[in-house]
Amino acid sequence: MAQVLVSMQHITKRFGDFYANQDVNLSVHAGEVLALLGENGAGKSTLMSILSGLRQPTSGTLMIKGQPVSFRSPRDATLAGIGMVHQHFMLVQAFTGLENVLLGDELVHHGVLAEKRAQTRIQALADTYHLNVNLNQRVAEMSVGMQQRLEILKTLYRNADIVILDEPTAVLTPQEITSLMEIIHQLTQEGKAVIFISHKLSEIKAIADQCVVIRHGQVIQTLAVNTTDESTLADLMVGRHVSRSLAKPAPQLGTVSLALRHLSVKDHRGIERVHQLDLDVSEGEIVGVAGIDGNGQSELLSALTGMLPASADQFTLNGQDMRHRSPRQFTQQGQAYIPEDRQTVGLILPFTLAENLMGQGFMAAQNYRFGLLNYPLIRAKARQLIQKFDIRTVSEQVPAASLSGGNQQKLIIARELSRHPNLLIAANPTRGLDVGAIEYVHQSILDQRNQGKAVLLVSFELDEILQLADRIVVMHDGEIIGAANPAKITRQELGLLMAGSPVERPEAQSYVTVSERSPRSK
Structure with missing residues (x-):
């Protein structure tokens, strides 16, 4: 029997009268992948923050390699061989990859930073685990996938024997997910333990040995993954039967809501990332944008919301020219936006839930009384949305930073859908959400389309694109290189298009069109 590397016994974490974790027991062995499954706000991240030294338990015992421990800081946990990759990365954006790895654990020789020796050691680790990272690149310029590999x-540089991965695939492409699974397998082959927090049941089935299901801070069941199906895991997690299919009536197309002709966008460094793009989104349809991260999707979204300037022969929203318009003007024109980065773009974390749900409504006359913000009304509206969208919180007056990642996502979705937009732009809208919440969000997006609204869906989740979209366009190297019928194209064929390769099956030509690419000006 392999050594028990982690044993958490009767762990309880209380915040006032609220129990984030209550009498939790779990253990993980060397060479094992333990999946931690639970709804948003179920207490998974709190439990792992105790194991990684970020928080101390109210009561209970933590044992590492058979010895009781008491962590007062993350440094204590690191020295005990525990490393955690958080859902929201703990990286300094202005630092290089090398500087981030060394930060807090610098290799010093005779009082001087031995940078070359450190880089050699780090590069050797990267090569061993096939972690493709540019150590000399600043984090702000890295893709999400590279940041996670970093x-x-x-x-690993800190010699972790116990690796905690919190929602590690939330924003990764299928190719990056495959690479991550290979890394996890390699870690366990070396006798390391991996705790894998995820809402993606297919990934848990593919990689985990045991699964601990947590609901409302308590362990509901611990079970062997190879003897359990995905439906059972979903039902255990949510506490009810979850429908994983979506009834989608045929689209009833209206007028064109968003029209783009020859749209080009440069990033903040002046490098063109979107080139001569044409796109229409009509009322009553969902257009899905598929593509590997880093192919211009972020810049396209920034241009469509007024956060980056764009040049275009035509850029209209509901018939209005939107060139050189501000983000507020896009909102006033009936556009809502669920951003890909919920913490930097989507929320003001120190503000309360009520204030974040109000958003740009602070300019609306109905939110004022006697010249001052009418906070009783604002809080009452917030409570209604919190209940409707099942945002797990103790109060509408707590800061948004106090919510779990999934509940922060629900907060944004509640705000944007409550605006009743004409055009909804959704970027990875179910990132970090559990299956019950995904079911609700998918239905909410479909409802928008069924009510005659236009929806532009940008997602790295191919299953999400294939399930929701009425029409798929594929972005590669800043251009739309093809379009496909989601009812007929396979996941594999869509993946080929995303990589810039043609679909070879002859019968596929009837539902896949590939654009002639114009010469790219540099």
Whole structure:
């Protein structure tokens, strides 16, 4: 029997009268992947923050390699061989990859930073685990996938035997997910333990040995993954039967809501990332944008919301020219936006839930009384949305930073859908959500379309694109290189298009069109 590397016994964490974790027991062995499954706000991240030294338990015992421990800081946990890759990366954006790995654990020789020796050691680790990271690149310029590989590299550099991965695939492409699974397998082959927090049941089935299901801070069941199906896991997690299919009536197309002709966008460094793009989104349809991260989707979204300037022959929203318009003007024109980065773009974390749900409504006359914001009314509206969208919180007056990642996502979705937009732009809208919440969000997006609204869906989740979209366009290298019928194209064929390769099946040509690419000006 393999050594028990982690044993958490009767762990309770209380905040006032609220129990985030209550009498939790779990253990993980060397060479094992333990999946931690639960709804948003179920207490998974709190439990792992105790194991990684970020928080101390109210009561209970934590044992590492058979010895009782008491962590007062993350440094204590690191020295005990525990490393955690957080859902929201703990990286300094202005630092290089090398500087981030070394930060807090610098290799010093005779009082001087031995940077070359450190880089050699880190690069050797990267090569061993096939972690493709540019150590000399600043984090702000890295893709999300590279940032995650950097976080894993940082953990391994600190000699972690127990690796905690919190929602590690939430924003990764299928290719990056495959690479991550190979890394996890390699870690366990070396006798390390991996705790894998995820809402993606297919990934838990593919990689985990045991699964601990947590609901409302308590362990509901611990079970062997190879003897359990995905439906059972979903039902255990949510506490009810979850429908994983979506009834989608045929689209009833109206007028064109968003029209783009020859749209080009440069990033903040002046490099063109979107080139001569044409796109229409009509009322009553969902257009899905598929593509590997880093192919211009972020810049396209920034241009469509007024956060980056764009040049275009035509850029209209509901018939209005939107060139050189501000983000507020896009909102006033009936656009709502669920951003890909919920913490930086979507929320003001120190503000309360009520204030974040109000958003741009602070300019609306109905939210004022006697010239001052009418906070009783604002809080009452917030409570209604919190209940409707099942946002797990103790109060509408707590800061948004206090919510779990999934509940922060629900907060944004509640705000944007409550605006009753004409055009909804949704970027990875179910990132970090559990299956019950995904079911609700998918139905909410479909309801928008069924009510005659236009929806532009940008997602790295191919299953999400294939399930929701009426029409799929594929972005590669800043251009739309093809379009497909989601009812007929396979996941594999869509993946080929995303990589810039043609679909070879002859019968596929009737539902896949590939654009002639114009010469790219540099």
